[in-house]
Amino acid sequence: MSVRPRRERGIPLRAVVPNTVTALALCSGLTAIRFAILENWEAAVLMVLAAAVLDGIDGRIARLVRAESRFGAELDSLSDAISFGVAPALILYLWSLQALGRFGWLVALIYALFCALRLARFNAQIDREHQPHKSAGFLTGIPAPAGAALVLAPLYLWLWTEEWFLRSPIGIACWTAFIATLMISSIATFAPTIRLRRNVRFEAIAVLVVLVAALVSAPWPTLTLVAGLYLVSIPFSVRSYRRIRRLRAATPASAGGPEPRLS
Template sequence: MREPRIPRSRTRGAPLNERGIPLRAVLPNTVTALALCSGLTAIRFAMLGNWEAAVLMVLAAAVLDGVDGKIARLVRAESRFGAELDSLSDAISFGVAPALILYLWSLNALGRLGWLVALLLALFCALRLARFNANIDQEHQPHKSAGFLTGVPAPAGALLAMTPLYLWLWTGDAHFQAPLAVAPWTAFVAVLLISSIATFAPTIRVKQRLRFEAVAVLVVFVAALVSAPWPTLALVAIVYLAAIPFSVRSYRRIRRLRDAAATQEVVPEPRVP
């Protein structure tokens, strides 16, 4: 008697089947692999002292990281293999690569202390990704259910950590390369990665009547990024950092509304005479 065929799960946490990766999962996993290659190439450029190319490679990895998940959902190719590969790529591209870039660019002047700060950034990025993977199957996720993220995501953390490098490339001012300024900034961003504060999710829903304006803003942003990448990246980093207090306040307001709604739903039991 032939055994019944068990359908394969399409969830993110589905195990890899015996026949390997489905054909539809090749494209998103290839994009993830390209993001990993971009992060490794950023390290190579940093070793050669080509700081502009190193930053651009990390930026390319961030773009590819934002695309692979959307492609996987589009072709229904989400899998545990893809999730683990994505986490490995993020740990290298947004943890190890920025840490080594900042160390070779500035922190090495502090000796062991500079290396410790670089290790802190890479380690905390890995811890953040491990926490994300550990909580991926949990049903109770207050931040996620409210449309927020827990802490600063890895790509944003990498771009934030390199803000002094943007400013240095933009102005040429040696003060931005000072290790005593870069080290506390890098440690601060590392703490943001593993923090439990609520941050805005990158997903933005645009109303139909505002789609043309949104496209226009996107075109202007891309044009600014191409023509003046360093001031644009520095401005984006500053705006993102300034938005964190607003995200915390928005989440607290949503939590108060939830608590009030839960209190109203509790009906007192009738007293027995």
Template structure:
């Protein structure tokens, strides 16, 4: 019974992601995006609920991956296709397929490495590539900009298609990206961090699309720093590793 609560939250995330497709078919782009964002929030808390009630299970892990593949792979791909890529059906559909398949491949790679002991990125507190929820949020960046700017150029499939392909590549890449465990705040700035969270939450309520645009750009800006941080940790580990005994 302890597994019911986290699995129910995962199922709600799946329902939210699928509902985003429904709103996209109706041309309600704002609600379609909101549904994907709600799925991301639910995906972020189901694991914590499972650990809190000690309800982790292999079934829950598999359900979570299937939910992520649909909510953050298939749903954003279809939303972007219906919003923009349909204007260039051949190349647009290829990019939508690439994004959805690469998201599934990323999740499959993650599942395959669950029982692997030697994981350099994970042991250092980093992720390999950008996670699926972040990929979904980044892939929809052109829609955010279009919603608050009204500029039709951001809806052009010749801009959206390469952007979607680029985000798909980041998901399956071997780049070291920050995870929550790698973000360690010093005690003297924890109050300031809470203030920043409150400001971002208020901005999301009053100006959601502008705020999401800034958040996406800020996340992309952290990639060079995460890559450099991991390389520094890797060099330190190699330097501290004992040298093999001679002959």
């Protein structure tokens, strides 16, 4: 009696929605490049931010409908590489860095490459059991969406104030290289997930409403402030992670057990 080989199942129907959201994020990143070519800087920035919003909800939708898959993870990484690596690099190059000629293009390439390396490192560590940063509730380096939002901060300021010095190619090159380095660094940064107590949920909703209203009424000052606050939070995240490392190292020692390895 011959046994019929089982047909490989394709992508389940419930995975269509989150993968569609990821594809929309990819389209937003590509559209940002188009607006940058047309020198419509406001629309270019907004498309990158739209991609960041879509990137933030596609994973949650996948977990909600139980449609997490390797295909979705690979598509998400491809979308992130274009929307948060290639698109911001080209926007900054067309906006300012092209005045530096080959050096400006090199800086843009470095940012896009470092973003891709950051995403590759993230994918390589998905199945690793020993992840000290993740187990403590932190990320390794700044994530790609945050890197894109930070590297475009001079553009927010320029759209807000229209000061000519904010478009300085040398300054933009240094800033771009700095953010690219933060993305591939091993520093601990706060994860975007926040668990709220029941007695502060109303206050959190009020803060969110104020933030959305500020983004609608004064987007560029608000984005500048948010980017600045995130950058300021990095030293606090590093200090917080070091404190957790010390506590983890001291607990087994006091109990007489072996000390865990932490990288």
